[in-house]
Amino acid sequence: MEDISVGFIGLGLIGGSIAKSIKKQFSSYTLVGYDHHIDKPNRNLLLALEEGTLNRITTNLETDFSKCDLIFLCGPVLSNIKYLEKLKPHIKPNCILTDVGSVKGNIHEAVKILHLEEHFIGGHPMAGSEKTGYDNASDKLLENAFYVLTPTEKTFPQTTKFMEALVKKIGALPILLDYNTHDDVTAAISHVPHIIAASLVNMVREQDNSQEHMRLLAAGGFKDITRIASSSPVMWQNICLTNRNSIIKFLRAIKADIDSMENAIIAEDEDFLMHSFEAAKEYRDSISQNPKGAMEKIYEVYVDLLDETGAIATIATILASNSINIKNIGILHNREFEEGVLRIELYDQSAEKKSVELLRHYHYTIYER
Ligand SMILES: NC(=O)C1=CN([C@@H]2O[C@H](COP(=O)(O)OP(=O)(O)OC[C@H]3O[C@@H](n4cnc5c(N)ncnc54)[C@H](O)[C@@H]3O)[C@@H](O)[C@H]2O)C=CC1
Numbered sequence: 001m002e003d004i005s006v007g008f009i010g011l012g013l014i015g016g017s018i019a020k021s022i023k024k025q026f027s028s029y030t031l032v033g034y035d036h037h038i039d040k041p042n043r044n045l046l047l048a049l050e051e052g053t054l055n056r057i058t059t060n061l062e063t064d065f066s067k068c069d070l071i072f073l074c075g076p077v078l079s080n081i082k083y084l085e086k087l088k089p090h091i092k093p094n095c096i097l098t099d100v101g102s103v104k105g106n107i108h109e110a111v112k113i114l115h116l117e118e119h120f121i122g123g124h125p126m127a128g129s130e131k132t133g134y135d136n137a138s139d140k141l142l143e144n145a146f147y148v149l150t151p152t153e154k155t156f157p158q159t160t161k162f163m164e165a166l167v168k169k170i171g172a173l174p175i176l177l178d179y180n181t182h183d184d185v186t187a188a189i190s191h192v193p194h195i196i197a198a199s200l201v202n203m204v205r206e207q208d209n210s211q212e213h214m215r216l217l218a219a220g221g222f223k224d225i226t227r228i229a230s231s232s233p234v235m236w237q238n239i240c241l242t243n244r245n246s247i248i249k250f251l252r253a254i255k256a257d258i259d260s261m262e263n264a265i266i267a268e269d270e271d272f273l274m275h276s277f278e279a280a281k282e283y284r285d286s287i288s289q290n291p292k293g294a295m296e297k298i299y300e301v302y303v304d305l306l307d308e309t310g311a312i313a314t315i316a317t318i319l320a321s322n323s324i325n326i327k328n329i330g331i332l333h334n335r336e337f338e339e340g341v342l343r344i345e346l347y348d349q350s351a352e353k354k355s356v357e358l359l360r361h362y363h364y365t366i367y368e369r
């Protein structure tokens with residue numbers, strides 16, 4: 001990629017991490033930063049300039065961003081939208097505008113109204129943390145994380161290609177989605193979980209006794225499920241205000257589920273409770289331990305185990321002697337496989353296909369799921 005000028009509006013955790021990664025991969029690119037204190041540059045920008053991540057900081061969008069080939073909008077989702085209008089009269093004809101916001105529908109609507117579709121491609125790195133600010137930014141933050149891009153039919157193919165290449169170069173995994181699908185998916189796996197984490201913390205805060213025993217005894221499970229409640233309040237307020245339909249849909253679904261659990265507890269319905277926890281465990285266990293928390297495709301084979309000594313070793317040997325590496329192996333007991341079945345996780349689709357063929361060849365019973 002030829003040397004270009006890249007602008008950042010908002011240089012906190014995500015903007016800072018992208019800027020650091022780009023600077024590391026493309027040291028000759030010119031990086032310019034702007035943040036929301038118009039009169040005096042803020043701490044995030046000064047730190048990034050001092051470290052050499054940014055070449056320049058500016059308080060003047062009109063002059064400095066008119067030279068940019070690529071501009072990242074990295075503030076809270078509602079503020080990103082406001083910058084579209086401010087930037088429109090000043091950007092170069094071939095400038096690419098992108099954002100990192102957790103909601104995509106709202107910014108795409110604004111882009112349409114402003115006739116900026118030929119400049120804009122939405123983005124959302126599916127990685128981050130409960131921390132904020134440039135102090136916590138890292139060139140490693142996006143490594144191996146999915147990075148959603150939301151081109152539309154108006155996006156130039158070369159813009160999509162350029163962004164895919166850039167995302168790969170900074171170590172993330174580009175995935176193209178339409179913006180409505182993005183907003184539905186993230187409502188279920190990110191936005192509603194955040195609301196639940198916040199509600200759980202608030203429930204404990206309100207229900208604790210005067211000696212604060214709940215706060216004192218809050219243990220691993222509570223801390224795991226509520227870590228994200230420490231995230232930036234303004235960011236989550238903006239997300240809730242912009243992805244309303246999808247969030248409301250999934251909040252209603254989970255409220256219905258909690259109601260069913262409550263009814264089962266009132267009715268002492270042992271089976272219902274057992275099946276609910278079993279189904280949750282099975283699905284959760286099937287989500288592999290990706291370090292960034294992203295859901296990746298799982299390649300797996302289920303095999304009936306013969307009741308004889310060394311049965312697992314025989315299967316492992318068949319696969320190993322055919323150069324198939326096993327990622328994970330274990331016996332699974334659940335309602336579907338009451339007697340137990342051997343679950344073998346592989347690294348890719350071709351290993352999965354080859355394993356099925358081989359084990360069938362050796363007369364093993366394979367279950368397709
Ligand atoms: N925190 C996370 O884990 C993730 C956040 N996102 C999205 O990334 C965006 C930024 O989030 P973070 O970097 O985490 O937040 P942050 O709080 O670390 O950084 C936000 C930056 O934007 C600046 N800012 C705020 N309002 C502004 C305005 N009106 N004009 C210019 N600058 C402004 C702040 O000064 C700060 O430097 C949000 O849209 C969020 O939805 C996306 C993926 C993950």
Ligand SMILES: O=C(O)C(=O)Cc1ccc(O)cc1
Binds near residue numbers: 101125128130228
């Ligand atoms: O901290 C975590 O585990 C997160 O899930 C961070 C996060 C927050 C918002 C996003 O849009 C994407 C990722």
